[in-house]
Amino acid sequence: MxxxxxxxxxxxxxxxxxxxxxxxxxxxxxxxxxxxxxxxxxxxxxxxxxxxxxxxxxxxxxxxxxxxxxxxxxxxxxxxxxxxxxxxxxxxxxxxxxxxxxxxxxxxxxxxxxxxxxxxxxxxxxxxxxxxxxxxxxxxxxxxxxxxxRPTSTKPLLTGPRAGRLVRLLADVRPPYRATELAKHAGLSLPYVSRLLDALEDQLLIRRDKRLVTSVDWQNLLRNRANHLDLMRQTTPQGMLAPNGVQAVLDRLVEREGFIAGNDVLVTGSYAARPVAPVAVGGQLMLYVMPHSEHVRAVRKALGLIPVPEAADVQLLQATDLSIFQRPRSYDRYRQVGLSQLVLDCLSGPGRMPAEGEMVLQTMDRDERLWRLPDLSHVPEVNLRTDLSELF
Incomplete structure (x- = not known):
């Protein structure tokens, strides 16, 4: 030159x-x-x-x-x-x-x-x-x-609770559907959903025929969403010791049938991945709870847990959005997060959890019919716009 x-x-x-x-x-x-x-x-x-x-x-x-x-x-x-x-x-x-x-x-x-x-x-x-x-x-x-x-763009990124609601809905339900339907079932505004769909189409994570979503690359969609998350930073975890062992905690969950409405305490992380991907062993028991100090204390007391500064075998994770509790699944009579939420948690979690998340993805990919809903008629229209702090 x-x-x-x-x-x-x-x-x-x-x-x-x-x-x-x-x-x-x-x-x-x-x-x-x-x-x-x-x-x-x-x-x-x-x-x-x-x-x-x-x-x-x-x-x-x-x-x-x-x-x-x-x-x-x-x-x-x-x-x-x-x-x-x-x-x-x-x-x-x-x-x-x-x-x-x-x-x-x-x-x-x-x-x-x-x-x-x-x-x-x-x-x-x-x-x-x-x-x-x-x-x-x-x-x-x-x-x-x-x-x-980083580009300066008015299109939203896959960060924040609102994006999480739409990502889970796109992963959990087979297309086709339109932005208006997605907005109703995710409890989001139509302009926000439209902008986020535009961004996802740019990344080839969805494909559309005019305004109709015709396909979703749900595996890479979940991976991309997880790249914007840090499970242990965003959920304000509280470390607990189970004096009688983790299995005793799971037994109490079964006895109490998940506390309120059957799903306000949900298992996630390695213990939830194990039934789906048997290669997952050990790890801490992670439980989602409502983000309120009184509720956390009630769960801790009901499960016989003791707060500890280190060497915890149970982590209480405070949910950042009500959508985390949507579409849970049952295993051995206690409730777990839905598979799409499990993947997000594992891929954004510490230690070997990301590898467990990839194993769960592989299992999900083998037969979508076992977990993916055929259309939006199986999902109720919801309003999740209320901030979690306003519920207590």
Whole structure:
């Protein structure tokens, strides 16, 4: 690269070239060609620069078409970039499209690899395969977007209780359905649901035919939601000791039939995962309770638990939203959280819980009919807008 040309490059392209040159080493030369080597029809050529990689050993070189993006979604890869890549190969079979960006999400990386489009982000996520001269590069960088690379968007993220309600509903009920139906059954406003569905469609976590949701990638939807959670930080856990052992606590849950209405104390975590994924062993007994000090004390007394600062074998987790208690399941006469909630709790939990969550996901994927509701008629319309603190 000449100094004049280098100053004209965008920061993302310039840093990407420096990264690539550093990986290849001094026996290779990475440069940007000033000419447009492959004119594509229309005002948008589909690329921003022609990148030449030259081997000093045998003088062989390849030219890559670089598409520079500040942000990139899986939907854009499946649509615009996929079409551009196919067009490039039709015009020049030996040419390849490569994306440079500040950061590229794991889902977007997967979509790029499936379409044999190379990529490089400034955190170190790189995938590049060239046959002549032979170049194979695959490195992993940041899993989450650095603050500087996060898009400014009015679309909501998968954070907070409201997003949790919609995520669970999408996972628990088979489509098709519309935003208006989802809003009624989740107790959310229609504008919020519409914006969140737009964001999920950008990530290819749902697919729509016009405004009708036709499919849901519920496994990755739950994984993405869990990435925004920290079970032990968000539920204000209180460590307890069970003097007579954990099994005695479970027996008391059965005797008291879950206390009020059969579901205001729910088992989650490793003990709930064990019946679904038998590989789960040991771990603390985790119980969801209502987030009120008097209720926590009542549960603690009824179950014979003693508060301890450390070495607890029972954790009382304070629910952050009433939706956590929705669609529970029964096992051995006591109540557990629904499978979708269990996955969220395990994937965002400590220790080996994330591995247990993945095992539960595998079990769920084997037969959706065993747990996923056929349509929204099986879910009552609810109003969960009341803050939990207002219930006491």
């Amino acid at each position: 000449t100094d004049d040309l280098d100053h004209s490059l965008s920061p993302v392209l310039r840093q990407g070239l420096e990264t690539l040159q550093g990986l290849l080493g001094p026996e290779w030369e990475v440069s940007v060609q000033p000419e447009q080597a492959l004119p594509l029809p229309g005002p948008d050529m589909g690329y921003d620069a022609v990148l030449r990689i030259l081997s000093h050993n045998d003088s062989r070189f390849t030219e890559l078409l670089v598409n520079v993006r500040e942000h990139l979604t899986p939907k854009e890869v499946a649509g615009y970039l996929s079409a551009t890549s196919l067009l490039v190969r039709r015009i020049s079979p030996n040419s390849q499209l490569v994306v440079f960006a500040p950061w590229i999400s794991a889902k977007t990386q997967e979509e790029l690899r499936q379409r044999e489009i190379g990529y490089l982000d400034l955190t170190g996520n790189i995938s590049l395969r060239v046959s002549r001269p032979a170049i194979v590069i695959h490195t992993e960088g940041a899993v989450r977007a650095p603050a500087a690379a």
